[in-house]
Amino acid sequence: MVAYKDIIKRIRSRWMEGSGAQADIVISSRVRLARNLQGIPFPHLADKQTAQEVINKVKEAIDTSVKKEFPTIQLTALSEIDRLQKQILFEKHLISSQLLEQDEKAAVALDEEEISVMVNEEDHLRIQCLLPALQLHEAWRKADMVDNSLERKLDYGFNEQFGYVTACPTNVGTGMRASVMLHLPGLVMTKRAGNVLSALSKFGLVVRGLYGEGTEALGNLFQVSNQITMGRNEEEIINNLSNVTQKIVDQEREARQVLKKELGTQLEDKLWRAYGTLRYARIMDTQQALSLLSQVRLGVDMKIIKGIDPRIMTELMIMIQPGCLQYIMGQEMNPNMRDVYRAHLLRERIKIENA
């Protein structure tokens, strides 16, 4: 289906396409910096006029400074983006749910979708760099560059003792939240995930299951990030997270070997059945799709299932969400219709290409 591919291309982000270190397990690396302007009320206290002044100042700084290093970056008021596009930006992790709620007062600057600068979220500025695979240092380098360019034009609120000030004291200091998104089916299937992940609090890291409520992480996806933002500098935070991520990756690889050895044909059967369901089902909700995609991805990564580009799996995790799905299908849909179209999209995209 050539048409799908073209439409998907239009809403695909760089972080979904790329490859890089440990790309089979580390889906993405992200660095976020919280910054605020000196002497101006934080967004939760700002009236519409103040919020607009902040947007104007940031726009000026983007246009006259940041553009020199990131020529394609462009700031847009959220009120000027249509509803579906906003939903898609959210699904692609380029804006947060909180920014969506601030609709009337907020703006976002995007480049080719590695960099996004949210304006008037919880803080005046949230600078984000999102990259594929394990590239925390690079993500920090780029976020730092954007931060420096903005700072040339904007007076940041900075406290000699506490560092970069933030609306919530949980973010004060470096204002930095670094995170990785990990695909850990091996650890989950060998029932080691709980052990491995609960040990992370000792390293000052927090784990969240993605996509879901409750205890089960849908699609075996986990986000690991630094818990505290003060007392360690940015490099130390990045190094710590990077090193621990590398250890989790090693554990995941080991778990996959254990699965292969202990389950053998049973594992192959399970993964191929997942493929069969994705390839032929007619109704598919998001939860089930994520779980099956995770299994097929494991099959691809372990070379059990051949002929599928592993990058399609990352892309599909995003594309099957309501906003993207409706965009690809070109119409608004109720949840039941979405399940039918989701199954349709998956059938078309998951075909083995050169088997």
Added chain:
Amino acid sequence: MYCQQCNQRPATVYITKIINGEKSEMHLCQECATKMQETSGFGWDPHFSMNLLSSFFEEAESALNLARNFPKTDRCETCGLTYSSFRQSGKLGCSDCYNTFMAQLSPVIRQIHGSEKHTGKIPERGGEQLHIKKKIEQLKDKMQEMVQREEFEKAAEVRDEIRRLEGKLK
């Protein structure tokens, strides 16, 4: 109110979850909240900051008896925020709040981060004085090392540099 998870201990932590734009609030005891934070999801787009503050406040305040020592009418001149409204919402009002409420904030920040001293990046502009201070600290360390290695001439050069920089400080 009792914890919604275990129904046994009193709820001291409020967690706001946002999943696909839908908000839900949970009232948990400290233990269940910690467990939940460690093992499971705060949702697909996890909140940058978690609303775990209320418990931090209570610990910090009881330790230092702050609630009594600081009048709750304290008000930030720039944004008008009072300490008690900060305590309710968990959010400061502007950059100046950090100076206004410094005494009350320090123990809260220590509770959260285990530290109350920023050691990371300093902005280029506006941070000149801090950059100098940081440089002086580095030079003092360097001087110490030189003295220990009995490189007194080099140490004297470093000392002159430190004096020059100290002259630049206001």
